[in-house]
Amino acid sequence: MLDDTIGLVKKFRTARDRWENNDILDLKVELKICRAQNGRENHISASDEVAGIMVGSTSNTTPDRDIIIEPKFGKLQRVSYIHPKFMALQYPLLFPNGEDGYHNRIPFTSADLKNLKERDYISMKDYYAYQFQIRQKHSLTPRLGGRLFQQYVVDAFSSIEQTRLWWFRKNQTILRNELYSHICDSVRTGDYSASNVGKGVILPAGFVGSKRYMQQNFQDALAVCREVGHPDIFLTMTTNALWDEIQKMMVFLPGCSPENCPDIISRVFRLKLEQLTNDIKKKSHFGVCVGDKFVSAEIPDPKKDPVGYAAVKGFYDTRTMWTPEYEISLHERYRPRTMFDESGFPMYKRRRQDITVHVRNADLDNQWVVPYNRDLLVKYQCHMNIEICCHARSLKYLFKYYLKGHDTATIHVTGRKKRTTNSNGDEPIDEIDAYFDGRYICGAESAYRIFGFPIHHRTISVERLPFHLPGQKNCTFHSNQPLDKVAEREKDRLSKLEAFFLLCNTDATAQQYTYQEIPKHYVWNDVERKWNQRKRGYQIGRLSYTHHSSGEVWFLRLLLTKVRGPTSFEKLRTVNGICYESFRDACKEYGLLDDDKEWHEVLDQCSSGGLPPQIC
Structure with missing residues (x-):
């Protein structure tokens, strides 16, 4: 069938025959446990998901995709990730007709075709956000690819990230940032060129997910706490693929399963998150209650509260992987009442009772319960952990937890000789490569970000106040601007x-x-x-x-x-x-x-x- 519908298939067969007639070096990619510079370990855990690992530029790697074609005449050529045939070449089974994908000259339907401007063309993010919507009488062929569709979603978002990072790297040479006094010094010495002033490869705080973005939001959050006091609760929520809303969407996608539809999961999760936020803020779910009245670390009595017991049993979140070292360290002690340790972290009431939950061939009691709220657990039917924040010392743990940055993975490619690298310790750090290298992206995160859902939200506004010594304010200018003009402009700015x-x-x-x-x-x-x-x-x-x-x-x-x-x-x-x-x-x-x-x-x-x- 593919031979009849896709003209690219014959090209693939030609490439296959070419490589089969040559010695091919088999490569193997291994995930490694490695501690990052920030102290976090890149853990390896069992996960049934498709994910991508993005790498930066080194002597052995390149951030570009290895989709390479060989013309009849000429050298090998790499296919750009914004080429219309990029996804058709990468996923011929998802696009059996070889149809075009995204390219940077697709206009909006409302655009004036006779007078098109740059803002009249849709972005890559808008294109994929449109493609991942479910519409009647639209082809479902890509979704029928199962795990291959997950890979397509991950590939789409990684292409978006690459495009954004490429823009920042390209504009590093256009914009300059330097101290006003240094600009004046250059003018006094007769150097009027801005091409050699203010160089550096940075990833600014405006890029969502960058180190500067996380650090700025972390400090903003602490500033809010300094002004209005520490938070009352720390709540984490995990998606449940069996939510009714997700299952009802499967009716419109015959042959698809929820785990292979990260776009639907991310959209439903966002709706649930907004509903939960509304329950807490506007409906005052927690109200003025404190302590055990809204946080529990005990299993409900199945006779007195069968609904609560069923919810805890169905979403029992254990603290152990059932290995001896974990069993010893992660279970909690029995306590007659809730108290707090020296660091201000709560130690919840866990009474010794005969009530247990059978999980993974073991009967677990209150020692293994993660703190939860009974009503929210029953209503939202998903893993939901709630902790009390009662001491300033717990603030940093809280904010570092959700502003620690994206997931990373350390990989080792075996099967080829290692190349020697000539590294220079004096070379400036490339923040874009540092962000890129080892970036781990799964399908759920990819879909969530493609739809433009925020990864950070704060209701109280924070004004960031920079300061500087006399004559040392930062100045931003273009590389082609004469420095004397820049100095004159910044003098009164x-x-x-x-x-x-x-x-x-x-x-x-x-x-x-x-x-x-x-x-x-x-x-x-x-x-x-x-x-x-x-x-x-x-x-x-x-x-x-x-x-x-x-x-x-x-x-x-x-x-x-x-x-x-x-x-x-x-x-x-x-x-x-x-x-x-x-x-x-x-x-x-x-x-x-x-x-x-x-x-x-x-x-x-x-x-x-x-x-x-x-x-x-």
Whole structure:
């Protein structure tokens, strides 16, 4: 059949015959347990899913796809992942007619075909989000591929990620970022070219999932907790493939199974997550209750609560893999009441009872129950773990848990000779390759991200407040701009800190606030580069994190958290009418460096916005 429908099949057979007549080196990919630089282990666990592992550029690897064709005349050519035939070449069984896939010149139906602009063409993400919708009278052939369809979903999202990263890498040479004083120094020395200033390969915080993105959101979350207090609960929710909504969708997909439809699973999970959020926020499911009234770590009595017992039994989440070392360390002790350890983590009530649940050829009692909420477990019919957050020490664990970054895997390819690499320790770190290398992507995550569902949400807004020493504000410019023009433009373009000084000069009300408190009462206008009086809404300010060993910048930050209404850098250094030469001297005169007060301040700042390695 394929010979009659796909003209590419004959080409595949030709390539197969060519390789069969040559010696082929068999390669084997092995997953390895390896500890990453951040301390996390890349665990190997049993999982019945299709996933992709993305690698960066090294001497032995390339991030490009190895779909290569050999023309009748000429050298080998690699097929781009934005080529219309890319998916047809990769998945001939899913596209038996060899139909075109995505390319970058597909216009929107509403676009003016006579006057097309760049924004009139759909993106790769929009294309696949459209393709993965279920419509009547549309072909279901790709979905009938089973696990191959999972691979197609993973391949689609990895192509989207590659495209986004390619854009950031391409524009590294277009945009530059450098200190204003360094630009002025270059102008004074007669160097007016911007091509050699501000170079570097970075992955900015605007890229969802990047290290900077996670770190910024982590510090924002801690800033919210500093303002409104620590959270009350920590809740994790896992999809149940047997949800009624998923099973009802299978009626429209004859021959398909839920585990091979990650797009449907991700959409239903998103709906359930929004429903759960609504129950907690608007319907006040937890209300003002505390402790055991909404968190339990015991098995319900099957006679008094048969529904609750059935739910716990059906979604029993054990803490053990039934190996001796796990059995010893992961089960909990019996306790007559709920209490808290020295670190503030709760130790829930687990009474010794005769009630057990039979799981994996074993009878398990209250020692093995993961804390849960009975009503939510019955309503949502899925694994749901709930923990009480009652101490500030548990905050970092909570936020590091869900902002730890994407999953990674370490692979080892055997069957070929290892090449020697000439690594230079002085070479700058490529953040794009660091993000790329070892990225583990499964079907559920791929579908979730293709549909554009957020991976992070916060109801309280946080205004990030950068600061800088005099003349050292960051400037962004294009590589083809003359530096003298950049310096002239940036001279009158105020930073947030400089605009704060100007505000304190012109508005007496602002003089009662510190830099960190300004966003509560004023709104930043990025176009006019000024602070305007806040008329509605609520926002928290957060000073950018700075290491305590960074010298004058750290002492500047310390003063900005203490001094109210400064009108200039000089006013920050002025104490009792005397303007000191350095910010450190001003801090000393304020008494901020007396005895161990400086180090107490360091630890307080690190505890509210830094991680353990940053304290060293």
